[in-house]
Amino acid sequence: MTTAFAAAARVVDPELRVVTIADLGVLREVEEEADGTVRVTITPTYSGCPAMDAIRADIARSLTAAGYPDVEVRTVLSPAWTTDWITDEGRAKLAAAGTAPPPPRSLPLLQRTPVCPRCGSPEVEEISRFGSTACKSLWRCRGCAEPFDHVKVL
Known part of the structure; x- marks a missing residue:
């Protein structure tokens, strides 16, 4: 480099x-x-x-x-x-900061639901398709009840 x-x-x-x-x-x-x-x-x-x-x-x-x-x-x-260009390190940084990274685009659409970046629960629901920026949506975890941003799959 x-x-x-x-x-x-x-x-x-x-x-x-x-x-x-x-x-x-x-x-x-x-x-x-x-x-x-x-x-x-x-x-x-x-x-x-x-x-x-x-x-x-x-x-x-x-x-x-x-x-x-x-x-x-x-x-x-x-x-x-494409969100597939986000590095593994970038995905880890997003998750550590409380933002769910996008899943791979190669997954079928119904399997692209994020997991909670705080507790890891897959029991989540989308609150709003529009989050704090245009590239994120707002979700809530049903497990820990915490809201979180999710980077949209592009």
């Missing part, structure tokens, strides 16, 4: 503050050019994601602080981001 990649990979997602853009799979590529320019390629979690401006600015700040003053951040929409 290059120093430039490490600097970009440290950027925290502005909506899911417990994971980095590398944990989410949003960070696709970091290239260091011979002229000193660093080109970073990112893919948004969904088209129109309001966090992308903040992510681009945070990448530029992180790389500038690491000694790379010429930074270009490119957004690539194809292939489209």
Whole structure:
């Protein structure tokens, strides 16, 4: 891993503050050019994601602080981001912070119900399809009665 990649990979997602853009799979590529320019390629979690401006600015700040003053951040929409790109470490960080990570998209639709990130119970119910951000829904555990966010399967 290059120093430039490490600097970009440290950027925290502005909506899911417990994971980095590398944990989410949003960070696709970091290239260091011979002229000193660093080109970073990112893919948004969904088209129109309001966090992308903040992510681009945070990448530029992180790389500038690491000694790379010429930074270009490119957004690539194809292939489209999928929750399958979230790393195992990212999933563990989400769960530890009380947000249920998404199950693999390969599971049949009826098997994609989250488990409670607090007590591990599969006895959960969706309260609202819309959570604190557009990429999350709000759930409640029937076991411990705690509400929790769930990252939607995309």
